[in-house]
Amino acid sequence: MCSGSLKALMAACAMGALLGACQREERDQRPSPVASETREQVALTTNSAGPSPPEIRVSGKGAKYEASAYDQSQGKKYYAWFNCNGCHSNGGGGSGPPLMDDRWIYGGSIENIVQTIREGRPNGMPSFRGKIPDEQIWQIAAYVRSMSGNTSSDSAPQRNDSMHPHPSESRTPPSPPVNGGTVAPSPSR
Amino acid sequence: MRLARLSALLISVALAGPVFAQSPTVTPPLSAAPKDDGQWTMPAKNFANTRYSELNEINLSNVANLRPEFTFSLGVNRGQESPAVMAGNTLYMVSPYPNTLYALDLTKPGAPMKWRYDPKPEQASQGVACCDVVNRGPTVADGKVFMSTLDGSIIAVDAEKGTMIWRTKIADINMGETVTMAPFVAKGKVFVGNSGGEYGVRGWIQALDANTGKPVWKAFSTGPDKEVLIGPDFKPFYDADKGKDLGISTWPPDAWKHGGGTVWGWVAYDPDLNLLYNGVGNPGPWNSAQRPGDNKWTNSVFARDIDTGQARWAYQATPHDLFDWDGINESILLDITWKGQPRKVLVRPERNGHLYVIDRATGEVLSAEAYAYTNTTTGVDLKTGRLQRVGDKEPSVGKVLRDVCPTAPGAKDWNPSSFSSSTGLLYIPHNNLCMDWESQETNYIAGTPFVGAEVRMKPGPGGHMGEVTAWNILEGKPAWVIKERFPVWSGALSTAGDLVFYGDMEGWFKAVNAKTGEVVWQFKTGSGIIGQPTTYRGPDGRQYVAILSGVGGWSGAIVSGDLDPRDGTAALGFVNAMRDLKNATTAGGMLYVFRLP
Incomplete structure (x- = not known):
């Protein structure tokens, strides 16, 4: 009796695992070469000349990265490889601003973040154009979005292997971007 | 319980100290610390770095x-x-x-602005400043004010008119270089070095002509002897510091080219010996597994001929640094009687937690007692000069090493101590911190951080994070210790009024009894204090005490940079210890000047 129900349970589990395995996350195995550069048309502000908000034309490819565990995991690796953590730590910030909170000086959408990485920003963010391939910039940007819980929790990275600076990205409560944040002191006069 | 704990933290803990030397056998050399004229023209007060004033209008009886x-x-x-x-x-x-750069006119009520000079440094320089965008002050000499900018310019400004006399660019932010130190001016030259030990720069100190800004000499901290300015006059005391091109051979191939060794702290000058003393910062990256070897000349102190820059001796306090223990702290020049012999020494509270007394003519270490809690080293072998490490406190890649004390900012960071000629004690503002450390592989990319470590700091034994220690140099032990809730990140000032001034990170500016450590006066400023207190005699003949209030720096970056306290590794691991700072103070930037009624 007892062993019978255990068997039934195990069978159910095995079936569930099999069904789950049918849906495999798609990966882009041959990303576009280094030379290409995505051109998303984004704004850094919510106001525009005229009554309507700023015109934004994005390709929508950001959604693919934000839903992909593979891309965010790759992004987390590149985040350390390209020394992002030297300034932004594990999202809490340092010489650069925090990335795990809801404050975004230069916009918090994935397209904004891709542009920030590629173009740099005037208060010290270096430009990585020509240093990081386009595909990897998107992956890093998707990982950065996961730091503030703005990617789905089943695709965001899980716990680290070693030091835990904070609960894993997949457990970070979502904090939708708010424009603003600490802007460096303005140059005199 | 809570009250008792608070009072134990905030009110000074005066321990029964040994007898005070009433006629100190420890004195700064007169040539480097001349008789007080009531001014305070350079951050360290004088070439001997004593930060001691002979003014005594403000004293124990009236403070x-x-x-x-x-x-x-x-x-x-x-x-x-x-x-x-x-x-x-x-x-x-x-x-x-x-x-x-601001100049205030002290002859008028309220000290109105006389002039301001805006050097307009490059905005992007903020991105390569590791630990807040700080500046450690101007120096006035021969009618000029000398200052540095974050983007690496040294500027001489007319002290009366506020107009620029010369401007020399000496650092490149695209290579990760900045300048944060106060220019040191002596013998017609301006001495200044680079910052950027966390960005894989190659460190150096250079001398500029004070009248023209033209480079006179430049000495690198790593690389071939020719570029370190090591020549026939170089006579280090210890065998470990002898040999050809150690700045190359103690590194993996080419690692010295981005191995740090910056010079961003304090410089001293002995006019009698004609020697300039400068400390050298940490090696890069922090991950020590990527740079086997002693990594010379990082974490060392150099004695150099002030005219030519040629090294006379060098001593590496922390070979093959494991924990970011820069050797840039102040060297205080003193003349002492040591075991019956008169010795000219320099005294250095090192980041590794030991108080070095070094013969400043020869580089011999006379003593290196621990002035703060440490579980990583047991002392210094005085025969070889070698720091003695505790074996199991060595990091390795991918493994979290727990409870390392002192931490990356060291037992004491940049904030300078003060030597009082009236008590003969050295007043050391410092940290009481421990940390967890994990080394990681890191890549060198010019102009980006080169660190390779995850760090998480926490309070040291006792639960408090800061201390002010009054140190008896001859006996090698403390006379008293004050415990503070947060790290003490301000400098110290001692006066002939038997007072020691310092500030805490909550904003209290304090005067304590130099003999006992008892707090005798305090004033709450608008923001946490991490500045350098000074005192002077005003045009009205009265004594004034000045301090800047405005929290920040590495320890206060959580407030000045508005960092997220959920990430303990933020600000290179300091945020883990400083989570409460946002509840204790806010950012600021205000000068406070005090006087008796």
Whole structure:
């Protein structure tokens, strides 16, 4: 009796695992070469000349990265490889601003973040154009979005292997971007 | 319980100290610390770095009446590490980036602004400043004010008119270089070095002509002897520091080219020996597994001929650094009687937790007692000069090493101590911190961080994070210790009024009894204090005490940079210990000047 129900349970589990395995996350195995550069048309502000908000034309490819565990995991690796953590730590910030909170000086959408990485920003963010391939910039940007819980929790990275600076990205409560944040002191006069 | 704990933290803990030397057998050399003229023209007060004033109008009997006389906003709410420097009838200070130099007219009520000079440093320089966009102050000499900018310019400004005399660019932010140190001016030259030990730069110190800004000599901290300015006159005391091109051979191939060794702290000068003393910062990256070897000449102190820069001796306090223990702290020049012999020494509270007494003519270490809690080293072998490490406190890649004390900012960071000629004690403001450390592989990319370590700091034994220690140099032990809730990140000032001044990170500016450590006066300023207190005699003949209030720096970056306290590794691991700082203070940038009624 007892062993019978255990068997039934195990069978159910095995079936569930099999069904789950049918849906495999798609990966882009041959990303576009280094030379290409995505051109998303984004704004850094919510106001525009005229009554309507700023015109934004994005390709929508950001959604693919934000839903992909593979891309965010790759992004987390590149985040350390390209020394992002030297300034932004594990999202809490340092010489650069925090990335795990809801404050975004230069916009918090994935397209904004891709542009920030590629173009740099005037208060010290270096430009990585020509240093990081386009595909990897998107992956890093998707990982950065996961730091503030703005990617789905089943695709965001899980716990680290070693030091835990904070609960894993997949457990970070979502904090939708708010424009603003600490802007460096303005140059005199 | 809570009250008792608070009072134990905030009120000084005066321990029964040994007898005070009433006629100190420890004195700074007169040539480096001349008789006090009532001015305060350079951050360290004099070439001997004593930060001691002979003024005694403000003293133990009346300090309780001390009150603010005037204030001045620097207009930048970032870490204020500059002192207010006084020369003639004018008070000078430099703000954090954008490094505005202010001159206040002390002859008029309220000390109005006489002029300001805006050097307009490159905005992008903020991105390669590891630990807030600080500046450690101006220096006044021969009618000029000398200052540095974050983006690496050294500027001479007319002290009366506020107009630029010369400007020399000496550092490149695209290589990760900045300048945060106060220029040191002596013998017609300006001495200054680079910052950027966390960005894989190659460190150096250079001398500029004080009249023209033209480079006179430049000495690198790593690389071939020719570029380190090591020649036939170089006679280090210990065998480990002898040999050809050690700045190359103690590194993996080419690692010295981005191995750090920056010079961003304090410089001293002995006119009698004609020697300049400069400390050298940490090796890069922090991950020690990527740089096997002693990594010379990082974490060392150099004695150099002030005219040519040629090294006379060098001593590496922390070979093959494991924990970011820069050797840039102040060298205080003193003449002492050691085991019956008169010795000319320099005294260095090192980041590794040991108080080095070094013969400044030869480089021999006479003593290196621990002045703060450490579980990573047991002392220094005086025969070989070698730091003795505790075996199991060595990091490895991918493994978290727990409870390492002291931490990356060291037992004491940049904030300078003060030697009092009246008590013969050295007053050391410092940290009581421990940390967890994990080394990681890191890549060198010019102009980006080169660190390779995850760090998480926490309070040291006792639960408090800061201490002010009054140190008896001859006996090698403390006379008293004050415990503070947060790290003590401000400098110290001692006076002939038997007072020691310092500030805490909550904003209290304090005067304590130099003999006992008892707090005898305190004033709550608007923001946490990480600056350098100074004192001077004003044009009215009265004694004034000045301090900048404005939290920041590495320890206060959580407030000045508005960092997220959920990430313990933020600000290179300091945020883990400083989570409460946001509840204790806010950013600021205000000068406070005090006087008796």
